[in-house]
Amino acid sequence: MKKVKAILIGAGQRGTYAYAPYAQQHPEELEFVGVAEPIKERREYFRKAYDIPEQNCFEGWEEVLEQPPFADAVLICTQDRMHYEPAKKALALGYHVLLEKPMSPEPAECIELGRLSKEHERVFSICHVLRYTPFFRTLKSLLNEGKIGQLISIQHNENVGYWHQAHSFVRGNWRNSKETSPMILAKSCHDMDILLWLVGDDCVRLSSFGDLTHFKKENAPKGAPLRCTDGCPIEKDCPYSALKIYLKEDPGWLGTVISDDPSMESRRKALEEGPYGRCVYYCDNDVVDHQVVNMEFANKVTVAFTMCAFTNEVSRTMKLMGTKGEIRAVMEKNLIEVTDFSTGKIEQIIYDEAVHGHGGGDYGIMKDFVEQVRISGKEESITSASTSVQSHLMAFAAEKSRLEGRVIDIEDF
Ligand SMILES: NC(=O)c1ccc[n+]([C@@H]2O[C@H](COP(=O)([O-])OP(=O)(O)OC[C@H]3O[C@@H](n4cnc5c(N)ncnc54)[C@H](O)[C@@H]3O)[C@@H](O)[C@H]2O)c1
Numbered sequence: 386m387k388k389v390k391a392i393l394i395g396a397g398q399r400g401t402y403a404y405a406p407y408a409q410q411h412p413e414e415l416e417f418v419g420v421a422e423p424i425k426e427r428r429e430y431f432r433k434a435y436d437i438p439e440q441n442c443f444e445g446w447e448e449v450l451e452q453p454p455f456a457d458a459v460l461i462c463t464q465d466r467m468h469y470e471p472a473k474k475a476l477a478l479g480y481h482v483l484l485e486k487p488m489s490p491e492p493a494e495c496i497e498l499g500r501l502s503k504e505h506e507r508v509f510s511i512c513h514v515l516r517y518t519p520f521f522r523t524l525k526s527l528l529n530e531g532k533i534g535q536l537i538s539i540q541h542n543e544n545v546g547y548w549h550q551a552h553s554f555v556r557g558n559w560r561n562s563k564e565t566s567p568m569i570l571a572k573s574c575h576d577m578d579i580l581l582w583l584v585g586d587d588c589v590r591l592s593s594f595g596d597l598t599h600f601k602k603e604n605a606p607k608g609a610p611l612r613c614t615d616g617c618p619i620e621k622d623c624p625y626s627a628l629k630i631y632l633k634e635d636p637g638w639l640g641t642v643i644s645d646d647p648s649m650e651s652r653r654k655a656l657e658e659g660p661y662g663r664c665v666y667y668c669d670n671d672v673v674d675h676q677v678v679n680m681e682f683a684n685k686v687t688v689a690f691t692m693c694a695f696t697n698e699v700s701r702t703m704k705l706m707g708t709k710g711e712i713r714a715v716m717e718k719n720l721i722e723v724t725d726f727s728t729g730k731i732e733q734i735i736y737d738e739a740v741h742g743h744g745g746g747d748y749g750i751m752k753d754f755v756e757q758v759r760i761s762g763k764e765e766s767i768t769s770a771s772t773s774v775q776s777h778l779m780a781f782a783a784e785k786s787r788l789e790g791r792v793i794d795i796e797d798f
Pocket residue numbers: 394395396397398399400421422423424427444445446447462463464465467485486487512513514558571743
């Protein structure tokens with residue numbers, strides 16, 4: 386089979402660190418031949434890492450998509466409000482497209498992209514990476530095998546993690562719904578999508594409640610300055626202290642988010658001057674810090690979903706309840722436990738543990754996308770744009786319900 390040639394649009398966190406490494410791990414399957422990225426350091430880093438010719442490096446998606454096509458596929462990894470236009474243009478040029486979620490913060494644009502995916506006979510996959518994780522694949526197989534009889538109800542928790550909420554949804558990129566998208570879309574479209582997949586039928590109606598309760602200026606401790614670096618008197622007792630989160634010896638992936646140079650000196654400077662050093666009570670954030678969604682599906686399965694910032698672990702936990710048994714599952718602990726009602730036995734399910742990011746989902750989606758492109762999309766991907774529209778609409782409907790305080794009928798929506 387031929388090697389896939391690809392262009393990366395947006396050489397930020399996701400593009401550079403989550404997806405592109407697949408080409409280094411499988412050089413016989415995938416090669417990057419172009420990049421579009423306005424930040425020079427990032428563009429240069431990517432150019433060197435993937436040995437891309439100078440003439441194929443561009444400052445933005447606009448320029449690269451003005452060229453006659455010179456690859457098989459594009460990966461669009463720009464921010465939420467910069468997905469629709471480049472995806473539309475790339476499809477029109479005949480590229481296969483891997484598009485980051487959310488497809489768009491506008492429902493009409495999501496529907497349009499779903500329509501375009503049927504019109505252009507190209508692979509058009511949305512990065513709902515959870516569907517490719519060994520954890521969720523195992524849950525799906527257990528349900529398909531009838532291991533717990535007929536599925537009746539699911540409880541699903543997205544435990545965001547107190548520091549993760551502060552990083553991404555108070556100080557960081559997804560703090561403000563007008564700039565990017567509401568929390569239920571930015572973070573929980575993954576959950577809407579995975580629930581839709583596990584239940585295996587259409588969502589018919591839902592209701593949602595939630596608010597931004599804590600990260601607001603009226604909750605700022607007395608004497609707290611605007612930045613953690615400005616000698617905050619309560620810094621030592623504050624769980625959200627930027628010094629605690631970012632200035633530890635190894636802050637992991639957070640280091641490259643706050644500064645392209647992750648040295649201690651650069652990180653400190655980033656906190657003194659940039660958005661990540663701000664006091665969590667004095668940011669321009671408006672997304673919720675807790676939200677619940679209740680859903681009813683066409684096959685009468687009910688789902689209760691809770692997203693909450695105030696958790697210690699960053700984890701997804703689930704209980705799937707069926708007529709013959711129950712599954713308890715904790716993603717980050719690789720735990721899946723099935724209880725059989727008739728025997729009372731509890732079985733621990735052993736499955737391949739994830740070795741790559743997002744529980745193995747980042748690697749899994751790349752593997753699938755490259756395979757799909759190599760066979761020119763002869764089978765529909767499980768995360769195709771046309772299947773992804775419904776879970777996006779569930780997220781939009783949940784936000785409408787939360788804001789209007791009423792049950793939303795998906796068909797009418
Ligand atoms: N699938 C997942 O699990 C997952 C997880 C996190 C984020 N995301 C989504 O991935 C997307 C990217 O997130 P990120 O954390 O990588 O953001 P990022 O800001 O690190 O990367 C986006 C990059 O796009 C670049 N860019 C800006 N304008 C551009 C233009 N005109 N042309 C080309 N590039 C341009 C930016 O300079 C930046 O480097 C977001 O939509 C986000 O919601 C998905």
